[in-house]
Amino acid sequence: MRTLDALSRRLSLGVAVCGLLFWLLPLREVAADDVLIEDFEAESYGEWTITGDAFGPQPAKGTHPNQQAVVGFRGTGLVNTFRAGDPSIGSATSPEFEISRKYVGMLIGGGARIEETAVELLVEGTVVRKMAGDDSEELEWKNWDVSPWLGKQAQIRIVDQGTGSWGHLNVDHLIQSDKRPTRFDLEYRLSEYRKSTDYLAEPLRPQVHFSPEIHWMNDPNGLVFHQGEYHLFYQYNPAGNTWGHMSWGHAVSPDLVHWEHLPLAIPEEDGVMIFSGCCVVDHDNTAGLGTKDDPAMVAVYTGHGHGKQVQNLAYSTDRGRTWTKYAGNPVLDINSSAFRDPKVFWHAPSQEWKMVVSLADEKVLVFYGSSDLLQWNELSRFGPAGVVSKSNWECPDLFELPVENGSEETLWVLEADMGSGAIAGGSGGEYFVGKYDGVRFSPIQDSQWVDHGRDFYAPVSWSDLPEEDGRRIWIGWFNNWETCLVPTFPWRSCMSIPRELSLRRIPTAADASQSAVVLVQRPVRELEALRQGGEQIDTSAIGWPPQSVTTQGQIAELSFDLEMTLEPGESRSCGVRIRTGEGEFIEVGYDREPGVVYVDRTHSGNVDFHPGFAGRHAAPTRLQDGTVTLRVVVDRSTIEVFINDGEAVISDRVFPTSQQAVLEVFGGGPTAKISKMQLWPLKSIWMDRD
Incomplete structure (x- = not known):
């Protein structure tokens, strides 16, 4: 009993001490x-006082006639003073309210001339704060610190006295908050979209390719493997569905197939966009931004703003979940407006970090070296070289690859992309095969096309893959700058299937006794985990006109993996049509006279959104023992054709009006046949979450 009494006294004393410590600790606010x-969702302005003709009798419902699209407001209503065009003027003054929070925030767009178009804060009748737009129809969060006037009576006045260009304002969702609103309304937009019944399931959204939940995406960036995760960063507009406000979006995957969307990683800030770049794990802590036991992930990216492009760093010590911009930025500045897209890697033979970066307008790639990622020395330059007609060079990558056929030979691949002038029109990439000694790159043959379709751009390879994996894997933006405004909403663009890379020697077309080294690209093996079932398709009905070899409904979803072997014989052509409607199909075939495999999307569905979209895209192809092997990955609005085990690739976007497909086979003569055709439906990476 004495023991229990003593224990009780100790517990009581402990509780008392803990209680005292609790009251002594500083309280978290x-x-x-x-x-x-005000959210402007009512059918009138209520108690607001309106003057002039710019505001109208009630809040606007979006974009006015003859106005660029207004985006970024919440709900259906907003103030939009373009009601009668820019010449209209007026004001809107709120009823009084008490300032009870540290910040007043609002979504605002429109004109930037604060002396003509402004939102004003009046405290006891005196203007104490002003705010304007940025000459943009995109509404973004802006705010005032109003803590000096806590407890005071205030009003909001929206003033439009501008009559020239951008003489109007867009305003929505005025709030008081103790938390400073962030610039982009991304979290709210995402939360609303995630409630949608179409979440990640829109008819044209690819189901085995990565795409952002909402908004615009372009180049892949910062690909790195770290602590069991494949990281995919990408060029992203957190404010809308067109290019702008470039920031780094972020996703991770355990297997290169299933992706988890993560919050915005590195946002545009202080007039500097976050252009393309790379990410490495600084295992030896050369930059001093982490420790050897807990190495930092270091992003090296182009800062675009204030009239020039510079190379900056940001780093993370929590697996990429949060990022800190390096205080000593920029780490590389040559006072150029076209100096971008660094790719950095550790070069073991020289025990030094290496960078390849583009002088885009000069069509020159520059090589640098560094011991610590902070101080960089120029080593050499390459170019101009390769395709003469290109408009620029950007998004380079440099890596070593094995040459197939059992040898231990390795060579280096230098890849760079052009905004126009590519093989299929618009943007695309070229690569050189050669040698690299840690200082300079020396090609051993002319450049070749990375992809023969229109829609594969800015591929970049993963850094820090485990040594036991042994693969070089890259991914590309599945789009083309010329036709980039593809007809999808609320997202735009997707990535390609991740591809495993190697090199192969093949006979040249001009002289079979001579060989050339080509880049081989194959879908990563992890894609096969999405295959369901598997069905051999009987193609004995091949002929002309094309003959159906599947029935309506047999292919329930336009997301499948198809392997086939074409044997044209003496015929001009043979292949397959993926028919999605009357007069609507994608054609994939071999054409003997030019000796090519082609994708024809002329009749593939919606091709009218841009005059350059429809067309046929072809890749030179060799017959091997009279055959051509094709692997065709179709995914709602994408098609990738891997020819002869990856010796060439054609990547194209397509926008069919139906997701129900029938396969048809065709041959241009009696000797043509398809000796093998096997079809696997593919499970959705978005719905397959187990």
């Missing part, structure tokens, strides 16, 4: 809920 001033 808890932010109060936001206070809505």
Whole structure:
């Protein structure tokens, strides 16, 4: 009993001490809920005082006639003073309210001339704060620190006295908050989209290719493997579905197939966009941004703003979940407006970091070296070289690859992309095969096309793959700058299938006794985990006109993996049509006279959104023992054709009006046949979450 009494006294004393310590600890400030001033969702302005003709009798419902698209407002209503065009003027003044939070925030767009178009804060009748737009129809969060006037009576006045260009304002969702609103309304947009019944399931959204949940995406960036995760960063507009406000989006995957969307990684800030770049793991802590036991992920990217492009760093010590911009940025500045897209890797023979980066307008690639990622020395330059008609050079990559056929030979691949002038029109990439000694790259043959379709751009390879994996894997933007405004919403663009790379010697077309080294690209083996079932297709009905070899409904989803062997014989052509409607099909075939495999998307569905979209895209192809092997990955609005085990690739976007497909086979003569055709439906990476 004495023991229990003593224990009870100790417990009571412990509770008392803990209670005392609790009251002595500093209390964490808890932010109060936001206070809505006005959301403009009513059918009138209510108690607001309106003057002039710019505001109209009620809030606008979006874009006015003859106005660029207004985006970024919440709900259906907003203030839009373009009601009668820029010449219209007026004001709107709110009823009084008490300032009860640290910040007043709002979504605002429109004109930037604050003396003509402005939102004003009046405290006890005096203007104490002003705010304007950025000459853009995209509404973004802006805010005032109003803590000096806590407890005071205030009003909001929206003033439009501008009559020239950008003489109007767009305003929505005025709030008081103890938390400073971030610039982009991304979290709200995502939360609304995630409630949608179409979440990641729109008819044209690829189901085995990565795409952002919402908004615009372009080049892949910062590909790195770290602590069991494949990281994919990418050029992203957090404000809308067209290019702009370039920031780094972020996703991770355990297997290169299933992707988890993560919050915005590195945002545009202070007038500097976050252009393309790379990411490495600094295992030896050469930059001093982490430790050897807990190495930092270091992003090396182009900062685009204030009239020039410079190379900056950001780093993360929590597996890429949060990022800190390096205080000593920029780490490389040559006072150029076209100096971008660094790719950095560790070069073991010289025990040094290497960078290849583009002088885009000069069509020159520059090589640098560094011991610590912070100080860089120029080593050499390459170019101009390769395709003469290109408009620029950007997004380079440099890596070593094995040459197939059992040898231990390795060579280096230098890849760079052009905004126009590519093989199929518009943007595309070229690569050189050669040798690299840590200082300079020396090609051993002319450049070759990375992809013969229109829609594969800015591929970049993963850094820090485990040594036991042994693969070089890259991914590309599945789009073309010329036709990039593809007809999808609320997202735009996707990535290619990740591809495993190697080199292969093949006979040249001009002289079979001579060989050339080509880049081989294959879908990563992990894709096969998405295959369901598997069905041999009887192609004995091949002929002309094309003959159906599947029935309506047999292919339930336009997302499948198809392997086939074409044997043209003496015929001009043979192949397959993927028919999605009357007069609507994608044709993939071999054409003997030019000696090519081609994808023809002329009749593939919606081809009218851009005059350059429809067309046929071909890759030179060799017959091997009279055959051509094809692997065709179709995914709702994408098609990738891997020819002869990856010796050439054609990547094209397509926008069919139906997701129900029938396969047809065709041959241009009696000797043509398809000796093998096997079809696997593919499971969705978005719905297959187990």
